[in-house]
Amino acid sequence: xxxxxxxxxxxxxxxxxxxxxxxxxxxxxxxxxxxxxxxxxxxxxxxxxxxxxxxxxxxxxxxxxxxxxxxxxxxxxxxxxxxxxxxxxxxxxxxxxxxxxxxxxxxxxxxxxxxxxxxxxxxxxxxxxxxxxxxxxxxxx
Numbered sequence: 001x002x003x004x005x006x007x008x009x010x011x012x013x014x015x016x017x018x019x020x021x022x023x024x025x026x027x028x029x030x031x032x033x034x035x036x037x038x039x040x041x042x043x044x045x046x047x048x049x050x051x052x053x054x055x056x057x058x059x060x061x062x063x064x065x066x067x068x069x070x071x072x073x074x075x076x077x078x079x080x081x082x083x084x085x086x087x088x089x090x091x092x093x094x095x096x097x098x099x100x101x102x103x104x105x106x107x108x109x110x111x112x113x114x115x116x117x118x119x120x121x122x123x124x125x126x127x128x129x130x131x132x133x134x135x136x137x138x139x140x141x
Contacts, residue, residue: 007082012053013041014091015072015132016064021140022111023132024093025118026061026104028125032080037110037118038125039088039132042103054089060102066091072135075127088131112139 016024016039025037040061044053051068058066069090077084100107110118115138119129132138 007079008085009079009082010044010050011042011084011086012044012050012057013039013086013088014054014058014066014068015039015088015135015137016058016066016091016093017137017140018093018109022109023115023137023139024062024064024098025108025110025115026100027106029100029103029105032084033125035123036125037123038128040104040107041086041088050087050089054091058091059096061100061104062096062107063099063101064093064096067094072137073131075131077127088135088137090137110139111141115139 024040026040027037028034040058042057044050054068055066058064069092072088072090074085074087077086098107118124
């Protein structure tokens, strides 16, 4: 619970780059952040580990199977009735063909120039560019 008695909702995200250094983003189909780009991820279900949640969320949103690596960092973001506590993990694709599903209406690989354009145009979820930059997780190319 927050200081005001509002719930903290545990969430996870997956930072995935391909062999060329492109970064995988999904465009959110629902609030919060509808129509804006983010890394795949979502809420951790009761009884689920972070790693299990990452694997599930990535598959639901992109149809890709991943292995979960180290925690890159964590952020707090406002939620409609509380706070999202988001833990972002470095992941690697092991199988699947990219296509949007579930809470995503698009899924694409982005280079640094296109990522910068999305950021400049306000098309990324709040704080994503700053977090990824701080964790040295921006697209490599």
